[in-house]
Amino acid sequence: MPTAWRVFLIFFLAYFLSYFFRSANAVLAPDLSRDLALSPAQLGLMTSLFYLSFALVQIPLGPLLDRYGPKSVTPGLMLLGCAGSLIFSSAQSFTALALGRVLLGIGFAGVLMGAMKAFSLWFPDKRYATTSSLLVALGSTGALVAATPLAVLKEAVGWRGVFGWGSLAIAAVACAVFFFTRNTPPGVPWPKGKSGAGFAQVWRNPQLLRIAFLGFSITGGLLAFQTLWGGAFLYAQGMEALEVGNLLFLFSLFASTGFLVMGVLADRLGIARVTAVASLVFATGLLTLALFEAVLPNSAFYLIYPLLGFCGGANILTLAHARLIFPPELTARATTTVNLFGIGGTFLLQWWMGLLVGAWGYSAALGFVGLLLLVALWSYRPLLGASQHTFNSKA
Known part of the structure; x- marks a missing residue:
């Protein structure tokens, strides 16, 4: 029989692969552009399709996880990701690359949510936030491996080899989830509820919508900054590539921490309290960059970027908070709803920040996200006094 920590280890491997594949194009972009004659617009669109398909899958994912459990749903989706990696590895056109990227997004859409559904039954409530955060902290090292180590691997086997061999890794971990995990510990029954009514109950819950709005702002703001605009902002300050890379590495390292x-x-200390304080510091950091962009010395970024990364790590708590306000049979619906807002926020905020940068500069873009986060925190404020270990289906 699998132990709780065996379940944790297997889902960690799956989440590590999710982070690796979502981040890989940053290193492989020059090779993809050269070999398939991609324009910058095509490269950006193809890469973003991972997040778009990932977000859309969250809508049916919650009911599927609540009904069938992660043991079958998560590996089933991962096999689509395996197919996507194979298609990507042999692609000869933009269309094939885009299809592969879409399937990769679908394939990994059920990993984190599947893990959180499993953890809700395998681990006690008082350790749920710690366990979920540990999974994300360790899994996010996939982004670090998708940097310098990936560049070395690419030189050895080529970018096509990376995705070809990567498809085997995806298939192996999918099999591990199916054969070596269980939906519940031995002797614990699978919680079942009415699918349609439960989904409506989640979306009508005012508490959940407050959490989702904060997830949209903090998750979207963190990832939009980390994966694009944080580096572009530094280049706009006149920094060289090495210094930009160093600051982004610090950002990612402190985010994992x-x-x-x-x-x-x-x-x-309580999920709501820690989430609110960290989000407030994150918003303050963005507003500091926006207001004092012209006068900040380069040395100040070595304080602000790690602080933004560290406090941005609180975005995972929005998922943990959503899980705790619903009974077990609705936890997947609740967490996938918040994840839909967070990943959708990444797609939208990354786009909107680009529009603002083009029209009014970086101060406007960073200030917009910082102010949006303050509005989300004001909406989240009534939850600060709620108990974090009891579910409540009412406002």
């Missing part, structure tokens, strides 16, 4: 530490703090 934040994922872990935030969960531990939340289990001790």
